[in-house]
Amino acid sequence: MILDGKIVSESIYAEIKEKISKRSGDLPSLVLFCDEPDPSNKTYMNSIRKRGEKLGIEVIVRDSGSNPIEEISELNKDKSVAGIMVMHPLKTADERAVLAALNPEKDLEGRTVSNLGGIVNDEEFFAPPTAEAVMEILNYYGIEVKGRDVTIVGRSNTVGKPLALLLLKKGVDGTVTVCHSRSRDISEKTFNADIVVSAVGIAGFIEREMIRPGGVVIDVGINFVDGKLVGDVDFDEVSQIAAAITPVPGGVGSVTTALLFRHYYKSIERMEL
Numbered sequence: 225m226i227l228d229g230k231i232v233s234e235s236i237y238a239e240i241k242e243k244i245s246k247r248s249g250d251l252p253s254l255v256l257f258c259d260e261p262d263p264s265n266k267t268y269m270n271s272i273r274k275r276g277e278k279l280g281i282e283v284i285v286r287d288s289g290s291n292p293i294e295e296i297s298e299l300n301k302d303k304s305v306a307g308i309m310v311m312h313p314l315k316t317a318d319e320r321a322v323l324a325a326l327n328p329e330k331d332l333e334g335r336t337v338s339n340l341g342g343i344v345n346d347e348e349f350f351a352p353p354t355a356e357a358v359m360e361i362l363n364y365y366g367i368e369v370k371g372r373d374v375t376i377v378g379r380s381n382t383v384g385k386p387l388a389l390l391l392l393k394k395g396v397d398g399t400v401t402v403c404h405s406r407s408r409d410i411s412e413k414t415f416n417a418d419i420v421v422s423a424v425g426i427a428g429f430i431e432r433e434m435i436r437p438g439g440v441v442i443d444v445g446i447n448f449v450d451g452k453l454v455g456d457v458d459f460d461e462v463s464q465i466a467a468a469i470t471p472v473p474g475g476v477g478s479v480t481t482a483l484l485f486r487h488y489y490k491s492i493e494r495m496e497l
């Protein structure tokens with residue numbers, strides 16, 4: 225079975241559109257906070273702006289300026305702003321300091337220490353949307369996690385680590401192994417898993433032999449090979465033996481963007497409480 229991220233994301237957008245249609249008055253904006261965005265960030269920011277347009281949400285690009293901390297503090301207080309995305313990497317501003325100043329309630333990407341650490345106690349306002357996208361796909365397609373073995377390859381703060389915490393939550397109840405570049409015998413750990421999530425950033429990293437027949441494979445990777453977008457998984461080979469697999473493109477990435485907008489709307493609801 226192909227786990228189609230576009231179908232999942234369309235259901236999220238439908239939910240957001242319905243909520244927006246029932247509102248009156250102007251929608252607050254979503255701010256993309258950046259200094260010198262690189263080409264991939266520019267593409268990403270454009271895609272968010274286009275999606276915002278479709279939903280009737282104003283997406284503003286704000287330069288970090290000469291005093292980024294002051295800028296962020298103003299945006300934190302600004303009631304016409306529901307969400308802030310600090311584009312990574314910031315080239316001139318101190319990104320860590322900017323994130324430390326960011327209000328966790330407007331931190332749509334779950335990057336602040338408070339949101340990341342909050343996952344441990346179920347106290348986060350927002351979890352990182354890519355990690356959440358993996359959960360959303362599993363949930364949408366009714367793939368049981370409870371008591372099952374999940375191997376994640378990759379331990380970044382945006383994907384691997386928060387995903388491990390989400391899978392370990394009480395009620396989700398996965399049994400999680402996290403691998404990284406210093407891990408030994410990764411093939412054994414992926415083969416023994418019911419569900420494998422790859423967030424490495426190397427095309428073809430997950431080969432057929434690494435997956436147990438009937439396993440579930442979620443590919444977070446985004447790589448370009450000869451100008452073509454591919455994931456970490458050798459899709460043609462692995463899809464022949466996996467019970468379920470996400471494609472790239474059209475998998476986790478589509479759901480990640482949709483979740484950003486779900487977070488944006490949650491932020492509005494919180495602001496209006």
Ligand SMILES: NC(=O)c1ccc[n+]([C@@H]2O[C@H](COP(=O)([O-])OP(=O)(O)OC[C@H]3O[C@@H](n4cnc5c(N)ncnc54)[C@H](OP(=O)(O)O)[C@@H]3O)[C@@H](O)[C@H]2O)c1
Pocket residue numbers: 354377378379380381382383384403404405406407410423424425426444445446447476477478480
């Ligand atoms: N679909 C989406 O929405 C989305 C969102 C974010 C990222 N991504 C993509 O997902 C991938 C990972 O992103 P990221 O931000 O998590 O990247 P990252 O910060 O570079 O982390 C990569 C992880 O992979 C591990 N790794 C690297 N080489 C390895 C190897 N040979 N064997 C085992 N582990 C290895 C690294 O281990 P160490 O920690 O030991 O270095 C690290 O933990 C990238 O392709 C990125 O573009 C997709």
